[in-house]
Amino acid sequence: MKKIYKYSLATMVLSLSLVGCSMTKTNSVATMTNDRITTGSIKNNSIQGSTLKTDIKVPRVFYFEFDKVMLSTEARSALRLHAQSLRSNPAKIRLLGHADERGSREYNMALGENRGNVVRDFLIQEGVNSSLIEVVSYGEEKAASHGSNEDSWAMNRRVELK
Numbered sequence: 001m002k003k004i005y006k007y008s009l010a011t012m013v014l015s016l017s018l019v020g021c022s023m024t025k026t027n028s029v030a031t032m033t034n035d036r037i038t039t040g041s042i043k044n045n046s047i048q049g050s051t052l053k054t055d056i057k058v059p060r061v062f063y064f065e066f067d068k069v070m071l072s073t074e075a076r077s078a079l080r081l082h083a084q085s086l087r088s089n090p091a092k093i094r095l096l097g098h099a100d101e102r103g104s105r106e107y108n109m110a111l112g113e114n115r116g117n118v119v120r121d122f123l124i125q126e127g128v129n130s131s132l133i134e135v136v137s138y139g140e141e142k143a144a145s146h147g148s149n150e151d152s153w154a155m156n157r158r159v160e161l162k
Contacts, residue, residue, distance in 0.1 A: 058082060060161040062119060063154065066100070069114045071122060079119065082161060083126030090132055095119050096160040097137040098144070100153035105139060112137035112159075119159045 060082075062075040071079070086093070097112030116135035124130050145152035 062159045062161075064115055064157045064159075066153070066157065067103075067111070069111070069118045071118060075119075076122065079122050080126055083123050083128050086123070086128045086132065087126075090129060092132050092134070094134045094136060094162045096142075096162060097135065097139075098142060098156055098158050098160070099140050100156040101140045101143070101148065102153065103140075108139035109137050110139075112139045115157075115159045119161070 058081045059078045062071065095116040097116030099108035099111040113135060116137060120133045120135050123133060143156045144158065145155040
């Protein structure tokens with residue numbers, strides 16, 4: 001019964017996403033050179049966006065979809081900047097993996113660890129020394145938001161770079 005509910009919910013979310021996509025004619029664009037990230041969107045055949053220098057504050061929290069461990073395009077762009085900085089100025093970092101309250105405590109601890117490991121592996125792939133990276137999972141224990149709704153759950157599915 002739980003699987004049927006899970007698949008029904010996933011189907012409903014996917015359907016709503018597709019409906020939203022059909023109404024919006026906007027595509028996100030992100031490119032990166034050595035010293036800057038260019039972000040923007042393409043809407044009705046015109047490009048709107050900005051160029052961000054790497055000396056501005058780069059996100060240190062990376063969010064995940066429900067029950068997933070895949071990095072978003074935005075997370076990969078920010079992590080590349082962190083990797084570049086860590087290659088130039090090596091320092092120990094800690095990756096704190098989190099999950100929302102759904103699922104057992106054990107499952108959420110493993111999910112938080114897997115999310116942290118994905119970020120660690122990406123940084124290593126980008127040239128960061130693996131001995132500088134520590135992964136810690138808090139599972140559902142240190143929620144960023146304490147509500148029991150989709151907005152709160154989305155805030156809790158994350159990896160923090162400390």
